[in-house]
Amino acid sequence: MRKLSFVALAAAAAITLAGCAGGGTKTPAADDGPADIRVWLVGTDTPQDARDYLKTTFEKENPGSTLTIEEQSWTGLVDKLTTSLSGSDSPDVVEVGNTQAAAFTSSGAFLDLTDQYKALGGDDLLPGFVEAGSYDGKFYAAPLYSGSRLVFYKKDALAASGLTVPTTLAQYISNAEKLAADNPGKSGLWWPGQDWYNALPFIWENGGEIATFKDGTWASQFSSAGSIKGLEQVQELMTKASTAPKDGNETNPQVGFCEGTTLQLSAPSWVKWSILAAADAETPGCPDQESNLGVYALPGADGGAGQVFAGGSNIAVSAKSAHPGLAVKALKIILSDGFQTIYGKNGLVPAKVSLASTLGTDEVAKAISSAAGNARLTPASPKWADVEASGALTDFFVQIAQGGDIPSLAKALDAKIDGILNG
Amino acid sequence: MSTLVNRRARFTPYMLLIPATAVLLVVIGWPLIQLFIISFQEFGRAQVFGAPAPFIGFENYTKVLGDPAFWNVMVRSILFCLVNVVVTMVGGTLIALLMTKVNRFFRLLLSVGLLLAWAMPALTATIVWGWMFDTSYGVVNYALTNFFGLDFHAHSWLINPLSFFFVATVIVVWGAIPFVAFTVYAGLTQIPDEVMEAAQLDGARSTQRFRLIVFPYLKSIFLVVTILQVIWDLRVFTQIYALxxxxxxxEQTSTLGVYIYQVALGSGEYGIGGAIAVITVFFMMAISLYYVRQSLKEEQL
Structure with missing residues (x-):
């Protein structure tokens, strides 16, 4: 009797399982009839206005078809895209980080858009991002937007310490340390250990590189003399000027700023809107700080704008999209002047050079354009995305923030990155 | 007539097993075969999108077994698993014993609490625990600093690997104890009261009663639960990944499950990730087989 009930249970379980498994199948529809186009946007960078504009314009131009925007998170994006773009239920249009694009353009995940290049904007498109979205002479992923990294600061704190906006990297470092010394328990520069993007300018400004390509092999350069010098400055700032968690990540920088424990922070330009978000928003900000919020571009070692990391996104059509015709139409709307102007108005650099003026003329806009003029990218290897996803860089900077020995850590990191880039 | 009924009855259980077996074969068997094949191939991101995948023999396996990082992960996982299984089993059993002793109201209260902990998805639980142990704003640091006078201001709980695994153990054990407690409690209710009473009259102390009566009665339950815990704790993923x-x-905190994910999906090395997964499967099967054989032997005695 006992045996029989167990068997019955197993049969019941099997039927339930079978029921679950049957749900997900979908028959591919014929191309370009009325259909639903799924667009994956990543993070909250794209403003709601732009999302609404995309949906209404697309549905007006393509009667009967609908467009759904699905928001993805930046964490784990590369694996998520790998699994979903190769599956039968692929989204049609996807945003991807500019440093991640090469992993997909090189593996055939994206639809070849070479014949659409002119129609999408041609030579007006941001050149560095077109390069990031191209592989083997073909164009796969269009620029979406670019966001420079800026330094946000509290005007009253800077004034109270008798400091002015720094004009050289050395002054930037001494300013941050003075602020921290004058305000015990607060961050003269808020810098959580996992935030490696902000460390890159220090490496570049001291003559270092991330990795160089010679005779068909990549050589990671974190242990080169220039890089070490930059990393020493990074460690000095992380340990002396920052009270941020040594192993924390850079999400929600507005919390400390609004609370008053962060006096300066370096972040993408759109963080301004996180700081100034309404106090009762889902992720609240502190709009009352608007007049106290100052912004400047990171200065270089010899004055002028520093070489910052050019963050941003590309956008592409999945090679497995069931409706490539409609997907390309949606892509055209995304790259239209109307859509891109919304980015400009919200402090993101539009995908087209000719729309740079939409950024306006305020302090942020000036800082953005001077930062963008000197922005640089990560190594142009299809495997660079794997370096980022492996977590080696965040591990490295967490250990730097803890006060670890730079030369030996840098050497170990170089070996790891060489292994991935040349693997 | 009766032989026909007998024969039919004899086959009925197997007939009923067919759907379950078929589903298991499709849902678990087929991916397992795929995994096995991939582990012998050069399989990167390009192969996911349709490039041909050449067979490279045992190259993935030699790479994995020759990598000190893999052995670090393996040793770390086994230690983590041992600690967690012991703490979970002891804690779960103690709670089960407590449930037999308290009155109905408290038993209900305990059951509801256990059920809520059990019903909480691992990811949600980890994020909430993560907030409690947060460096800047966590309630644990706040309480230790303000109520106990210790200097835990801005103390990072996760940066030291040992401390990281302490937090991970708290989360994993917290999530696993309800299962052990309920199962052991169910077993405890099956022990005849007369036997316990007789032992008590003979002057057996409570520890003796547990060791000599309760434990032998529940041995098979303990065995099954322990094997399940070993397997679950060895392949723990969500809690470590989210933390x-x-x-x-x-690099200092990855366990087997997370390591496979990092190699396969994070770095796009599906072949090597597959090899690690196959090694893990065989390792777990070896543990399970050992225990099953032990229990069969004892049953024959």
Whole structure:
């Protein structure tokens, strides 16, 4: 009797399982009839206005078809895209980080858009991002937007310490340390250990590189003399000027700023809107700080704008999209002047050079354009995305923030990155 | 007539097993075969999108077994698993014993609490625990600093690997204890009261009663639960992965499940990830087989 009930249970379980498994199948529809186009946007960078504009314009131009925007998170994006773009239920249009694009353009995940290049904007498109979205002479992923990294600061704190906006990297470092010394328990520069993007300018400004390509092999350069010098400055700032968690990540920088424990922070330009978000928003900000919020571009070692990391996104059509015709139409709307102007108005650099003026003329806009003029990218290897996803860089900077020995850590990191880039 | 009924009855259980077996074969068997094949191939991101995958023999396996990082992960996982299984089993059993002693109201209260802990998805639980142990704003640091006078201001719980695994153990054990407690409690209710009473009259102390009566009665339950815990704790993924996103150093805190994910999906090395997964499967099967054989032997005695 006992045996029989167990068997019955197993049969019941099997039927339930079978029921679950049957749900997900979908028959591919014929191309370009009325259909639903799924667009994956990543993070909250794209403003709601732009999302609404995309949906209404697309549905007006393509009667009967609908467009759904699905928001993805930046964490784990590369694996998520790998699994979903190769599956039968692929989204049609996807945003991807500019440093991640090469992993997909090189593996055939994206639809070849070479014949659409002119129609999408041609030579007006941001050149560095077109390069990031191209592989083997073909164009796969269009620029979406670019966001420079800026330094946000509290005007009253800077004034109270008798400091002015720094004009050289050395002054930037001494300013941050003075602020921290004058305000015990607060961050003269808020810098959580996992935030490696902000460390890159220090490496570049001291003559270092991330990795160089010679005779068909990549050589990671974190242990080169220039890089070490930059990393020493990074460690000095992380340990002396920052009270941020040594192993924390850079999400929600507005919390400390609004609370008053962060006096300066370096972040993408759109963080301004996180700081100034309404106090009762889902992720609240502190709009009352608007007049106290100052912004400047990171200065270089010899004055002028520093070489910052050019963050941003590309956008592409999945090679497995069931409706490539409609997907390309949606892509055209995304790259239209109307859509891109919304980015400009919200402090993101539009995908087209000719729309740079939409950024306006305020302090942020000036800082953005001077930062963008000197922005640089990560190594142009299809495997660079794997370096980022492996977590080696965040591990490295967490250990730097803890006060670890730079030369030996840098050497170990170089070996790891060489292994991935040349693997 | 009766032989026909007998024969039919004899086959009925197997007939009823067919759907379950078929589903298992499709849902678990087929991916397992795929995994096995991939582990012998050069399989990267390009192969996911349709490039041909050449067979490379045991190259993935030699790479994995020759990598000190893999052995570090393996040893770390086994230690983590041992600690967690012991703490979970002891804690779960103690709670089960407590449930037999308290009155109905408290038993109900305990059951509801256990059920809620059990019903909480691992990811949600980890994020909430992560907030409690947060460096800047966590309630644990706040309480230790303000109520106990210790200097835990801005203390990072995850940056030191040992401390990281302490937090991970708290989360994993917290989530696993309800299962052990309920199962052991169910077993405890099956022990005849007369036997316990007789032992008590003979002057057996409570520890003796547990060791000599309760434990032998529940031996098979303990065995099954322990094997399940070993397997679950060895392949723990969600809690470690989510905690690594909150803080800590990945290289020093990865366990087998997370390591497979990092190699296969994170770095796009599906072939090598597959090899690690196959090694893990065989390792777990070896543990399970050992225990099953032990229990069969004892049953024959």
């Amino acid at each position: 690594q996103g909150i803080g800590g150093i990945r």
